[in-house]
Amino acid sequence: MPEPTAHPGGAAPLLAIFTDFDGTLVEIAETPDAIEIPAELADQLDRTARDFDQAFAVITGREIADIDRFLSPLHLAVAGAHGAQRRRADGTLLELDEAVSTAADAIAKSIAPLVAEHPDLILEPKDGAVALHFRQAPDLEEECLLAMQEAIAEHPDFTLVPGKMVIEARPAGFDKGSALRAFMQEEPFAGRTPIFIGDDTTDEDAFRVAQEMGGIGIKLGAGETIARMRIADVASVHALLKGLADIAARPHASSGVAEEAPILADSTAH
Numbered sequence: 001m002p003e004p005t006a007h008p009g010g011a012a013p014l015l016a017i018f019t020d021f022d023g024t025l026v027e028i029a030e031t032p033d034a035i036e037i038p039a040e041l042a043d044q045l046d047r048t049a050r051d052f053d054q055a056f057a058v059i060t061g062r063e064i065a066d067i068d069r070f071l072s073p074l075h076l077a078v079a080g081a082h083g084a085q086r087r088r089a090d091g092t093l094l095e096l097d098e099a100v101s102t103a104a105d106a107i108a109k110s111i112a113p114l115v116a117e118h119p120d121l122i123l124e125p126k127d128g129a130v131a132l133h134f135r136q137a138p139d140l141e142e143e144c145l146l147a148m149q150e151a152i153a154e155h156p157d158f159t160l161v162p163g164k165m166v167i168e169a170r171p172a173g174f175d176k177g178s179a180l181r182a183f184m185q186e187e188p189f190a191g192r193t194p195i196f197i198g199d200d201t202t203d204e205d206a207f208r209v210a211q212e213m214g215g216i217g218i219k220l221g222a223g224e225t226i227a228r229m230r231i232a233d234v235a236s237v238h239a240l241l242k243g244l245a246d247i248a249a250r251p252h253a254s255s256g257v258a259e260e261a262p263i264l265a266d267s268t269a270h
C-alpha cells in the first residue's frame with residue numbers, strides 16, 4: 001500500500017473523499033424515490049471531485065444507476081449495492097458475478113408475496129442486493145426480518161444488514177469498507193488519506209477501514225460509532241465538502257481538516 005502523500009506545497013496530506021448518499025448527502029424521505037435532491041448538489045459534487053483530482057467517490061447501498069439518475073448528468077466514481085457494484089474513477093464498471101445477480105433476483109422474488117400482502121412495504125430489488133423497506137409499516141419489522149432470513153436461507157453467500165427502517169440482503173464479502181479499500185488501491189485514490197462521511201450502521205465498515213488506513217471516519221448524527229469525528233446534519237456535510245474543496249483548491253494549503261472545519265466535532269469528546 002503506498003504511503004499517504006504530502007501536499008506539494010505544505011504539510012497537509014492529499015485527501016481522498018468518500019461519502020454515503022442517503023441521510024448524508026440527501027435527507028431521508030418516506031420512500032426511496034421521494035428524496036429531494038438539492039438543485040446545486042451535482043455541481044457541488046462535481047467541484048469536489050475536480051478539486052480532489054477525481055479522488056472522490058460515493059459509497060452507497062443504492063444501485064449505481066440510482067445515483068446517476070439523481071445526480072444526472074454527473075457520473076461519479078460509485079460503489080453501489082453496498083460494494084457489490086463498483087465504477088472506478090476512470091469510468092470502468094466492474095462486472096458483477098452473474099451468480100450474485102441471479103441469487104439477488106431469486107431473493108427478491110421470494111419476498112414479493114409478502115409485499116403484495118402488505119402494500120405499505122417497499123421491495124427494492126437491485127443488481128446484487130435486495131432491500132425490504134418498512135418505514136411506512138414499522139409494526140411489520142419483525143415479519144420483514146423473518147421473511148428475509150427465510151429468503152436468504154437458500155443463498156448462503158448472502159448476508160442480512162439492518163439499515164434505517166430497512167433490511168437488506170447483500171452478498172457476503174462485500175461491504176462499504178471493502179469498497180473503500182478497493183478504491184484506495186487504485187488511481188487517483190492510492191497514496192491519499194481517506195475521509196469517509198456516513199450516517200448509518202452500514203457505514204461503520206467504511207469508518208473502520210478509513211481509520212485503519214490513517215484517515216478519518218465522520219459520523220453524521222447521534223448513535224454508537226467507531227468514527228473519530230461527528231458532524232451534525234446533511235447541511236453541515238455540504239458545508240464541509242465545500243470547505244474541503246476550497247482548501248484543496250488552494251495551491252499551498254497547510255492546515256488540517258479540523259482546524260479549517262469547525263463543523264466537525266471529536267466523537268469521543270464529552
Ligand SMILES: O=P(O)(O)OC[C@H]1O[C@H](O[C@H]2O[C@H](CO)[C@@H](O)[C@H](O)[C@H]2O)[C@H](O)[C@@H](O)[C@@H]1O
Pocket residue numbers: 020021022023027028029030031032033034035059060061062063124131133135163164165166168200202
Ligand atoms: O448507503 P446509503 O446511501 O445510505 O443507502 C442506504 C439505503 O438508502 C435508501 O433507503 C433509505 O433512504 C430512503 C430515502 O430516504 C428511506 O425511505 C429508507 O427508509 C432508507 O432506508 C435506499 O432506498 C436503499 O437502497 C439504500 O440501501
